[in-house]
Amino acid sequence: DLLEMKGFYAIFRLLFEMLTLFCVGYWGFHLITLGPWRYVAGLAACAIVVLVWATWGAPGAANRLQGIPHFVLELSIYRAAAAALYYSGQKQWAYGFAVVGTINTIIHHLWLPTI
DSSP: OHHHHHHHHHHHHHHHHHHHHHHHHHHHHTOGGGTTHHHHHHHHHHHHHHHHIIIIISTTOTTOOOHHHHHHHHHHHHHHHHHHHHHTTOHHHHHHHHHHHHHHHHIIIIIOTTO
8 A cells, every 4th residue: 555655664764864863973973083072073963964954855944955956965965974884984884875875865756755
């Protein structure tokens, strides 16, 4: 049933977005050279992602991008999270995250654009 699939996919997207925040936070928290400031870097990285998404990507955003610009924004956020994993030494996880993020974005924009 398509309605059930949309519900499952909406939950998957929410969990994947939370994982995205975890990835950028993980990167910041593992910047050893910053000493205790690495915690600030981890929280700031998460805050930047949330701010960008809330401003231009979220369904209720006043300045929400549409079409191709929204596709590029979403893909860029997922790729930034994958890069954060990569530069944190988690290369295999980064590759997997990049692939799932790309597939997720394509599905969202082509197959189920109403979610």
